[in-house]
Amino acid sequence: MTFKEQVLYIRRHMKKNRLRVFMTILATTMGTAFLIVLASIGFGLHETAEREILSNANITEVKVWADQMEEKDIRTISQLPGVHIFAQRSRVTIPDSVYFNEIESNGELELIDYDIERQLDFKLKEGRFPETDREVVVGYHFGESFIDGEKKDVLGKAIQYVIPKDGEEEDGEQFEDTFTIVGIKEAPAREWNSDSTIFVSRTYQPQIMDVYKQFEPAEEMIDSLFYNDYAIHAKSAEVVKDLKAEIEALGYNTYSVLDEIEQFDLFFTAFKMGLVFVGTIAVLIASIGIFNTMTMAVTERTREIGVMKALGMSPKLIQRLFIMESAWIGVLGTAIAIVISYGVSFLANQLLPLILEFAMKDEGVVDAGITFSTITLPLILIASTISIAVAIISGFRPAKKATKIDIIEAMRTNM
Known part of the structure; x- marks a missing residue:
């Protein structure tokens, strides 16, 4: 058959x-x-x-947990074969305030290198990138971050940055500077995330340090003036695992979205x-x-x-x-x-x-x-x-x- x-x-x-x-x-x-x-x-x-x-994450990004990374380690990591971009962001740890038309904002300063950020996923919803260290880009929700609860049109407007001495803003000695908002960053990928950050060029960092040295001359206080966030972007997802191992061999803790995915x-x-x-x-x-x-x-x-x-x-x-x-x-x-x-x-x-x-x-x-x-x-x-x-x-x-x-x-x- x-x-x-x-x-x-x-x-x-x-x-x-x-x-x-x-x-x-x-x-x-x-x-x-x-x-x-x-x-x-x-x-x-x-x-x-x-x-x-x-x-809301980059699969090729490796974050390094370190308040302050030594310069020699930064150079070593930057020269690793799998590294594409080494990005550093810094937040000011001292009490400071931001005002718009004398109304206080909940926004925080973050010092970044715009040349590096533009190579990554830093995109603008409107406006342009800064050309001087007195021009800034703000987060998508900055216009909603004021204590009076009203939403404001901030593009092209000036904001005042204040560093008070001993926390006394009204009667005490304080430092004040003015920035112009020239761009608004694209909205976060996750709708519930709020971004009211004020992105300032890293070239402004020495001025903050000079001001704070006048208020607090102690060297140990100067060293803790900024909280740093280090992000290493690998050339491809395939080298992320090896890159993490090389960075951890230097004594630093790392995180990659691949860890969470695994x-x-x-x-x-x-x-x-x-x-x-x-x-x-x-x-x-x-x-x-x-x-x-x-x-x-x-x-x-x-x-x-x-x-x-x-x-x-x-x-x-x-x-x-x-x-x-x-x-x-x-x-x-x-x-x-x-x-x-x-x-x-x-x-x-x-x-x-x-x-x-x-x-x-x-x-x-x-x-x-x-x-x-x-x-x-x-x-x-x-x-x-x-x-x-x-x-x-x-x-x-x-x-x-x-x-x-x-x-x-x-x-x-x-x-």
Whole structure:
């Protein structure tokens, strides 16, 4: 019997018992669809979490935790083969204040190198970059950061920077300087992040130090005048791990978004495996139907099996026919389940945010971009393998039983 003849034989018998076969395929479809949809929740949440991490981080960035890095170490790190850009930002640690038309702001000064920042992801919503150290760019929310609660149009306007001595702004000695806002930075990637920073050129740093030396001549106080943030940008994501190891060898602690992604990957891998395991139980329940269907098929074809044996058909071929039939049920059920799963996944991603937004009275759920379900190729392959393998195993015992039917007894039966 050729392979084509074997396929025709299987199709003929499946058509002969359409209702029973249909119900068995339906059970397989439901079990496999449940497995895919359930596991897709893990894949969807994993995708959302990873996207959330990367939305406000640079995958090639390595941050160094150090209040003050030694100059020799800065030069050493800058010259490492994998380093693309070495960026340093500094915040003033002394009490200071910023005023706009005599109204105080919550904005803080941050000293940056604009030439370096422009090579990174520092983008403006409007305005231009500074050309002198008295021109500044402010964060997207700076116009909303004033203590009177009113939003102000600050582009092109002047602000006053005040450093008081001993915290006495009104009656005590103080230093005051004026900056002009020439640009407004692009909004943060995460909507709930507020950015009211005042970005000043690093060329202004010596003037702050000179002023503070007059107020506080102690050398140890001068050394703690700034809090520094160091960020090393690698040439590619592939060298980040080696770059971190080289920096840590110098005695510094580092952080990379890849560290967080690795932790998330480990957690979600275990989570997805758990969901696949639970979903597999549904497929195993469906396998009971396949087993019963194939057992009935063997019983009904007892006389036919006897005839095939009498004509010289080998037991292996008879066994293969029944295993192929159970496998075909698994294939059909899996194929239909995949189509249904994509539909359920699409509806879940469209409707669940609306339902949650209505239930929680929160208008930001839809805009949050949460992916509740994602069906990936690996998930399809895993689910298909489990479903078809279970179907084949379910038909193995009835197929084995068919090979042991006695020819004489088979020929006596009326079935």
